[in-house]
Amino acid sequence: MTLNTVAVVGAGTMGSSIALAVAMSDLPVVLKDVDSKAVDNGIKRIEKMIASQVRKGLSESDAEKRRALITTTTDVKDIADASFVIEVVPEQLHIKEAVLSELDRVLKPGVIIATNTSSLPISQLARFTKRPDKVVGLHFFNPAHLMKLVEVIPGLDTDEVTVEAAMDFARKLGKMPVRVEECASFLVNRLLGRYMNESLFCLEEGLGNVEQIDQAVCDYVMPVGPFTLRDMNGCDIGLAVARFNFQEYGPRYAVPGVLESMVANNWLGQKTGRGFYTYDAETKKKSGINPELPSVVKGNASVNGSLNPERLFLPMINEAFLALQEKICRAEDLDPALKAGLGMRKGPLELAGDMGLDNCLTQMESLFEKYGERFRPAPLLKRYVFAGHTKVI
Numbered sequence: 067m068t069l070n071t072v073a074v075v076g077a078g079t080m081g082s083s084i085a086l087a088v089a090m091s092d093l094p095v096v097l098k099d100v101d102s103k104a105v106d107n108g109i110k111r112i113e114k115m116i117a118s119q120v121r122k123g124l125s126e127s128d129a130e131k132r133r134a135l136i137t138t139t140t141d142v143k144d145i146a147d148a149s150f151v152i153e154v155v156p157e158q159l160h161i162k163e164a165v166l167s168e169l170d171r172v173l174k175p176g177v178i179i180a181t182n183t184s185s186l187p188i189s190q191l192a193r194f195t196k197r198p199d200k201v202v203g204l205h206f207f208n209p210a211h212l213m214k215l216v217e218v219i220p221g222l223d224t225d226e227v228t229v230e231a232a233m234d235f236a237r238k239l240g241k242m243p244v245r246v247e248e249c250a251s252f253l254v255n256r257l258l259g260r261y262m263n264e265s266l267f268c269l270e271e272g273l274g275n276v277e278q279i280d281q282a283v284c285d286y287v288m289p290v291g292p293f294t295l296r297d298m299n300g301c302d303i304g305l306a307v308a309r310f311n312f313q314e315y316g317p318r319y320a321v322p323g324v325l326e327s328m329v330a331n332n333w334l335g336q337k338t339g340r341g342f343y344t345y346d347a348e349t350k351k352k353s354g355i356n357p358e359l360p361s362v363v364k365g366n367a368s369v370n371g372s373l374n375p376e377r378l379f380l381p382m383i384n385e386a387f388l389a390l391q392e393k394i395c396r397a398e399d400l401d402p403a404l405k406a407g408l409g410m411r412k413g414p415l416e417l418a419g420d421m422g423l424d425n426c427l428t429q430m431e432s433l434f435e436k437y438g439e440r441f442r443p444a445p446l447l448k449r450y451v452f453a454g455h456t457k458v459i
């Protein structure tokens with residue numbers, strides 16, 4: 067595939083950082099949005115990112131080169147000659163439908179349309195075009211100009227040439243593409259969801275307060291704790307994701323009551339100044355634990371501080387085995403994807419090997435007795451233990 071011009075459709079949070087990632091690889095990119103205000107906002111975001119790169123040592127001439135590679139438009143005709151297109155419009159089916167069918171009409175036959183959707187089925191989005199074989203998921207992580215991982219997700223009708231071209235495109239951007247078969251939330255966010263939910267169940271049980279749990283997982287393998295992360299992303303977004311996973315995967319993704327209460331109280335995190343923590347109105351810096359939190363934690367659980375951080379990762383490990391069983395990705399890609407996507411120092415399979423697969427299974431069985439579905443051991447984990455394997459890869 068010869069890449070002349072790349073088009074990015076949608077100049078929001080993700081579209082602007084994807085456009086910069088393209089320009090950083092010396093490729094020209096056209097950034098399209100609905101009106102000039104939206105385009106200007108996208109350019110402002112890109113300017114901020116480039117300014118930060120300059121502060122970190124990028125030369126003014128290289129910064130200028132990046133700016134010059136990015137052009138903007140509000141007219142779809144201006145991207146009719148693009149050789150690779152990434153759709154990055156809001157996560158609503160009717161918007162995606164309108165945008166994808168319009169792109170299909172104006173783009174040359176055979177041009178790939180990649181979608182950055184985080185949850186909509188690629189197979190369904192592909193049907194909005196007459197080229198479902200050329201539609202593929204290209205799931206960047208935020209911020210896309212810095213994060214290495216890109217999940218490449220074929221739909222049912224995506225052809226192999228398209229998948230390979232999307233992998234190559236991601237490599238050209240200096241990214242680490244991982245092929246992920248289609249499933250709800252794809253690989254990294256699917257596994258992340260189990261751990262994020264478990265952090266809330268641990269809080270409800272009083273195994274630690276938000277600070278203690280955040281600290282324990284940071285000491286263990288994470289770059290940031292689950293409550294800090296929820297406050298950064300917004301509890302409303304977190305609740306929507308948790309409900310979606312529950313709808314798609316059923317009881318093992320049960321939605322923790324405390325998350326519902328956070329949203330009901332409008333304690334959404336940094337953006338409302340109060341979430342699991344409180345934030346200074348001016349500096350936006352954390353100022354302490356939300357003092358009213360105990361009122362929404364089920365049963366006002368008193369904190370006994372007995373958390374073993376492994377408890378939060380067992381559901382993630384179990385989900386990793388379920389994903390492998392479904393052949394969602396290659397076993398050798400799983401840990402690298404989780405490490406690149408979430409900044410974990412060790413991936414779930416390595417953690418399982420460290421704990422001992424038999425020990426993982428024993429812990430999971432006893433937690434299953436106590437809590438039910440969340441801990442039903444994955445059949446593949448059992449098979450590894452029965453076969454006497456001590457690690458997966």
Ligand SMILES: NC(=O)c1ccc[n+]([C@@H]2O[C@H](COP(=O)([O-])OP(=O)(O)OC[C@H]3O[C@@H](n4cnc5c(N)ncnc54)[C@H](O)[C@@H]3O)[C@@H](O)[C@H]2O)c1
Nearest residue numbers: 076077078079080081099100104154155156157183184208
């Ligand atoms: N925000 C994240 O962290 C994140 C991470 C991975 C994937 N995603 C996915 O990326 C996509 C975009 O998310 P976002 O956070 O950047 O959204 P956003 O709301 O910040 O940006 C969307 C942009 O699309 C524009 N748009 C709407 N209709 C359009 C049209 N017809 N033509 C061109 N532009 C149009 C909007 O004006 C807006 O600028 C979604 O599918 C989301 O699920 C988001």
